Amino acid sequence: MSDRLRLDQAAKILLxxxxxxxxxAMFLVVPQYVGLGDAGRIIILHVPTAWITTVAFAxxxxxxxxxxxxRRAADDAGAVAAAEAGFLFCTLATVSGMWFANIVWxxxxxxxxxxxxxxxxxxxxxxxxxxxxxxxDLERRRRLSAVYNLFAAVTMPFLLFVAxxxxxxxxxxxxxxxxxxxxxxxxxxxxxxxxxxxxDVVLALQGVEQRGDxxxxxxxVRMPGxxxxxVLAPTxxxxxxxxxxxxxxxxxxxxxxxxxxxxxxxRVLLNMEAPGSGLLSNSRTFWTFMAAxxxxxxxxIWLYRLRxxxxxxxxxxxRREVAYEPSV
Amino acid sequence: MDQHVSxxxxxxxxxxAAAPGAPLLAAAxxxxxxxxxxxxxxxxxxxxxxxxxxxxxxxxxxxxGPLTVSRNADLPIIQAALLWVAILFAxxxxxxxxxxxxxxxxTAAALRLSTRPTAVFLGKxxxxxxxxxxxxxxxxxxxxxxxxxxxxxxGLLAALLLAGSLGLVAATTLIAAIIARASxxxxxxxxxxxxxxxxxxxxxIQGSANAIAGRGWESGVGxxxxxxxxxxxxxxASLFLFNSVWEP
Numbered sequence: 001m002s003d004r005l006r007l008d009q010a011a012k013i014l015l016x017x018x019x020x021x022x023x024x025a026m027f028l029v030v031p032q033y034v035g036l037g038d039a040g041r042i043i044i045l046h047v048p049t050a051w052i053t054t055v056a057f058a059x060x061x062x063x064x065x066x067x068x069x070x071r072r073a074a075d076d077a078g079a080v081a082a083a084e085a086g087f088l089f090c091t092l093a094t095v096s097g098m099w100f101a102n103i104v105w106x107x108x109x110x111x112x113x114x115x116x117x118x119x120x121x122x123x124x125x126x127x128x129x130x131x132x133x134x135x136x137d138l139e140r141r142r143r144l145s146a147v148y149n150l151f152a153a154v155t156m157p158f159l160l161f162v163a164x165x166x167x168x169x170x171x172x173x174x175x176x177x178x179x180x181x182x183x184x185x186x187x188x189x190x191x192x193x194x195x196x197x198x199x200d201v202v203l204a205l206q207g208v209e210q211r212g213d214x215x216x217x218x219x220x221v222r223m224p225g226x227x228x229x230x231v232l233a234p235t236x237x238x239x240x241x242x243x244x245x246x247x248x249x250x251x252x253x254x255x256x257x258x259x260x261x262x263x264x265x266x267r268v269l270l271n272m273e274a275p276g277s278g279l280l281s282n283s284r285t286f287w288t289f290m291a292a293x294x295x296x297x298x299x300x301i302w303l304y305r306l307r308x309x310x311x312x313x314x315x316x317x318x319r320r321e322v323a324y325e326p327s328v
Numbered sequence: 329m330d331q332h333v334s335x336x337x338x339x340x341x342x343x344x345a346a347a348p349g350a351p352l353l354a355a356a357x358x359x360x361x362x363x364x365x366x367x368x369x370x371x372x373x374x375x376x377x378x379x380x381x382x383x384x385x386x387x388x389x390x391x392x393g394p395l396t397v398s399r400n401a402d403l404p405i406i407q408a409a410l411l412w413v414a415i416l417f418a419x420x421x422x423x424x425x426x427x428x429x430x431x432x433x434x435t436a437a438a439l440r441l442s443t444r445p446t447a448v449f450l451g452k453x454x455x456x457x458x459x460x461x462x463x464x465x466x467x468x469x470x471x472x473x474x475x476x477x478x479x480x481x482x483g484l485l486a487a488l489l490l491a492g493s494l495g496l497v498a499a500t501t502l503i504a505a506i507i508a509r510a511s512x513x514x515x516x517x518x519x520x521x522x523x524x525x526x527x528x529x530x531x532x533i534q535g536s537a538n539a540i541a542g543r544g545w546e547s548g549v550g551x552x553x554x555x556x557x558x559x560x561x562x563x564x565a566s567l568f569l570f571n572s573v574w575e576p
Contacts, residue, residue: 068572116526123523130519134510144506147569148520151502154565158527158558 015302018295025288039103042096044288048296050093050114053121056086056300061153064146073315074308076142079149080132081307085300087125094118106223120159124152138315185259188219190266198272201249203256206231208266213239215261217268223250234258234270352450355443359451363426364458372429373459377422381467384414385474394476408536411471412492412529418463420518423500426452427508436508437576445574446567449501453566456504457497464489480542488539488548491555492532498562499524505573528558 026044063079066072097115098108109115131148135141186196188205195204206218215236222229228250235245236258246255249272260269350358367373388410395403430436439448468489471477479485500521507516535551 068569120523120526123526127520127523130516131506131510134507134512134516136511137509140509143572143575144509147572148503148506151562151565151569152524154561155499155524155527155558158554158561162527162530162554 011298012302015295015298018291019299022288022292022295025291030285030288031282039100042100043285044292046093046096046100047289048293049089049096050118051293052296052300053086053090053093053118055297056082056089056304057121057153057156059304060086061149064149067142067146068150071143073142074312076146077308077311077315078304079146080311081304083125083128083149084307085304087122087129088303089296089300090118090122090125094122117159128152185269185271187267187269189268192267196270198270201272203270205268205270208261208263208268210238210263211235213237214244215258215263215268217258217261217270219256219270221249221256232256236261238263350443350447352444352447355447356450356454359439359443359448360454360458363451363455366429367425367455367459373422373425374462376425377418377459377463378466380421381414381418381463382470384417385467385470388414388471389474392475404541405533405537407471407475407477407540408533410475411468411536412533414467414471415464415492416496416525416529417518418467419460419496419500420521421514422459422463423456423497424504424507424513424517426455426501427504428513431508440574440576445571448574449505449566449570452505453497453501453563456501457493460493460497461490464493477540479540481539481544481548484543484545484548485536485539487552488532488535488555491552491559492528492536495528495532495555495559495562496525498559498566499528502562502566502570502573505570509573524562528555531555531558 022044026041030041030044032038032040060079060082063075063082067075067079094115097118101110102108128145128149132141132145135144186198186203188194188196188203190205190208194206195202197203202222204220204222206220208215208217210216215238216233217235219232219234220229221232230250232247232249233245234243234247234256236242237244238261241260243257243259246257248255255272257271258268259271261267395407400406430439468485472479500517503517503520503524507513507520510516531551531554535548535555538547538551
């Protein structure tokens with residue numbers, strides 16, 4: 001027993017040092033991300049917390065299954081503790097994401113698929129706690145909240161499937177952000193569809209012409225809410241078939257690029273690109289990010305197990321009080 | 329099991345068709361008929377749900393007047409969202425009734441003795457579905473008349489409303505059974521149901537907007553498929569989980 005305690009103590013100290021190291025590395029080891037500045041460092045905090053949120057939800061569901069199967073108080077304590085820790089990480093991920101989005105994308109909330117999913121997850125956790133507080137009988141509280149937890153887990157796949165259909169495009173890192181991944185882009189034509197949307201930006205093609213071995217397009221860009229309207233002129237190297245000049249969207253740190261051009265028909269394939277190089281392709285960022293994932297996972301396990309022990313202890317104390325009460 | 333045998337005589341007197349040995353569907357049908365009969369005596373859920381729906385639609389109509397396409401290009405999606413919000417909130421007021429009433433009248437124990445859990449669940453599900461379909465028909469007709477909605481593809485809208493109702497009932501019946509045992513029933517029902525209904529709502533509103541805008545059936549097939557999958561998944565999960573909820 002004392003050996004286990006000593007091991008626990010050592011693990012706790014190691015975890016503390018590890019997390020402190022990550023916080024330091026986040027600012028000193030990770031290089032500044034070109035175009036995003038210091039805001040890019042949030043990847044070390046934001047992505048692991050978001051990922052732990054889903055892990056917590058799954059852990060809680062597994063404990064709920066075990067509770068309904070074996071009806072042990074320890075399993076219920078595990079389910080609650082995992083849900084509580086998950087709620088904490090969920091809030092952290094949401095707030096840090098909104099903060100970052102406000103700086104970089106100019107709006108804290110965009111009904112981006114991941115934003116939708118995490119908001120609904122937050123609501124499910126809140127509903128789970130509300131249900132628990134409304135059930136007085138201990139056994140019934142455990143049983144019914146386990147049922148609700150599992151029932152909510154059944155709807156999650158639909159949410160993951162439906163959420164991407166809500167917005168036409170996403171600002172989240174699956175397409176414009178990480179190098180190597182690819183947005184589809186849109187074709188605009190002078191003699192056809194001249195107006196289109198990339199994300200929530202409206203683009204209108206005004207002209208394409210050849211200047212030397214460059215193709216130059218005139219594109220009117222309207223930002224969401226018509227906050228900014230500008231005419232950008234991205235260019236394309238006809239010889240090498242690569243985008244040349246990528247102007248920045250007004251008020252946002254994204255770039256507009258021509259990916260293909262057909263001068264004869266006046267057709268242009270326009271796409272949105274994140275500035276700078278890929279964030280995780282930098283090895284220092286990559287390893288700090290991986291270390292942060294491990295650290296946050298450890299933090300989650302420590303938190304929920306501690307909370308589960310406390311819950312069990314409370315339960316035992318309450319039962320002892322009942323046992324000592326003089327019978328009426 | 330012994331309780332079943334000993335209580336058989338009293339049970340048979342109150343609900344003859346729902347004897348413990350009756351086949352599942354017959355027992356479920358008996359529970360449904362019992363619920364319909366007791367609802368027709370008080371008309372509590374019926375009145376609450378229909379008046380709520382009427383007030384919502386009248387309030388929208390009063391506030392906005394008839395909307396015209398010339399005033400707003402996004403009209404179909406706005407109308408579809410308003411229609412589903414009206415249906416959703418009316419459903420929140422009435423669909424918990426089937427189980428809450430059993431607890432309040434203290435008849436749940438008798439029902440537990442009379443038939444098996446699955447029959448109770450199926451009977452209540454059927455009752456909720458009947459109630460919701462009535463609500464959907466009344467709300468939609470009123471909505472179309474009062475807000476002067478021009479529905480381009482009525483068949484698709486009807487199919488989506490039916491599929492959406494099935495999903496709504498599949499998701500809320502188990503939750504109604506859960507909250508019937510809790511201390512604050514009304515508010516909790518909406519709080520627990522809403523996050524689970526979010527995917528259904530998004531799909532149903534988008535599909536209905538297509539139907540109102542008059543797009544063809546191919547624009548709604550995806551929505552109908554998702555709604556069908558959602559209904560089947562939640563119905564199956566409910567069947568598995570209901571036994572745990574229905575324990576005394």
